[in-house]
Amino acid sequence: MERSYASAKLPDCTYQPTPYDGPGRDEVLALRREYIAPSVFTYYKEPILIVDGHMQYLWDDRGRRYLDGLAGIVTVSVGHCHPRIVEAVRAQVGRLMHTTTIYLNPIIAKFAEKLADHFPDDSGLRVTYFTNSGSESNDLATLMARLSTGHNDIISLRNGYHGGSQTTMGMTAMGNWKYPQPVSVGVKHALPGYCYRCPLGLTYPSCNVKCARDVEQLIEYETSGKIAAFIAEPIQGAGGVVDPPLEYFKIVYDIVRAHGGLCIADEVQTGFGRLGSHFWGFERYGVTPDIVVMAKGIGNGAPLGAVTTRREIAESMTQKLHFNTFGGNPVSMIQGLTTLEILDSDNVAAHALDVGGYLKEHLQDLMKRHDLIGDVRGTGLLLGVELVKTREGKEPATDEAVMILEGAKDRGLLIGRGGVYGNTLRIKPPMCITRADVDFLADCLDKVIGAIR
Ligand SMILES: Cc1ncc(COP(=O)(O)O)c(C=O)c1O
DSSP: OOOOOOOOOOOOOOOOOOOOOSOOHHHHHHHHHHHSOTTSOOSSSSOOOEEEEEBTEEEETTOOEEEETTHHHHTOSSOBTOHHHHHHHHHHHHHOSOOOTTSOOHHHHHHHHHHHTTSOGGGOOOEEEEESSHHHHHHHHHHHHHHHHOOOOEEEETTOOOOSSHHHHHHOOOGGGOOSSOOOTTEEEEOOOOGGGOTTSOOTTTTTTHHHHHHHHHHHHHSSSOOSEEEEOSSBTTTTOBOOOTTHHHHHHHHHHHTTOEEEEEOTTTTTTTTSSOSSHHHHTTOOOSEEEEOGGGGTTSSOEEEEEOHHHHGGGGGSOOOOSSTTOHHHHHHHHHHHHHHHHTTHHHHHHHHHHHHHHHHHHHHHHOTTEEEEEEETTEEEEEEBSOTTTOOBOHHHHHHHHHHHHHTTEEOEEESTTSOEEEEOOOTTOOHHHHHHHHHHHHHHHHHHO
């Protein structure tokens, strides 16, 4: 039965936000313009001032409620200010706010143990180095790979995003995220499994997944023949939710290992049950990496990253001193540990599969109604909607994507956009989102897209 898309009204919510009496939006904007580095950008022509959060909702300074369709930036796994996390963090802050890894602390040990139990039994992925972000974790993962293999070259994928530090900017392969600086030392970029815009102009499955097989040529032509690592997101997030064919990673991993390289899975967006069907993105593709990089959803919003690997790989770093002042601090650790406990006890991944499937059906339905939508991608609660001016020409509809973000915000829905042309809507809400929220989200997009055309 076709849906009516009649109303775009936020579902009721009983939570009462704390009254806000701080500086208003205009004052904060003025301060920000004067004192914050101009490269720190905001969304929206008139940026919003967010002052309260509860589960899947956010409130601005005027008390207006929004459905957070982007989960912070894919950081909030189980809900903004989840009561169990708030309680655990309050208790920890009251007891000990800071210590470092030069002393023993129970929480880092317990969290590392619990994390290890979430990896496949036979993977050997048991030891973790905690950091504060995804960029730091990717830096560390490539360092470990280079040290333990003795090789230098790293292969990442075009359209991938791995961070904003010097090394990770080199592995990121989207021009809009790169400065004209020589940051890509020792990094080669292979072809992504981006079927909607196949880099080889082929069609799946008759293509025989040539994009993946091309990694062999890349290694043979552009490296010494021996590489340190291959790094990729199981589904490219900032690149516009690009999900390669299921056999893609098996083909690439075999090639990489035959050339002495390790495989790094950047699970910063895909991990912790967001794909619904599996806890880790790599499991969806039937492969086991040598190193797993985490951040964002691991801490439900805490500045927390991690690298988990096999002991012999991690041991490569013991030849010198290495230290991270805030990595493993007790406040981030309790936030990560409690998030993981909630993910398990509330079976959050199963919910992401169910409600994410429902959301994807809605998006596919919208695609039938609006020819601005060229493709709907992703799985679980990591979904993308690529906008094109015409379906034949696939010209990126970037301005329209900007307009949709603005229109959705005005109606109480926050979503993101990504891809090298910024024309893919990114819908990645906290995993506590309900079917009623999904109905609102779809109604809202229907109205906003309809208003454009
Ligand atoms: C897949 C992926 N890797 C790494 C990063 C970098 O993480 P951070 O911004 O915490 O440094 C991001 C951030 O968006 C990401 O999406």
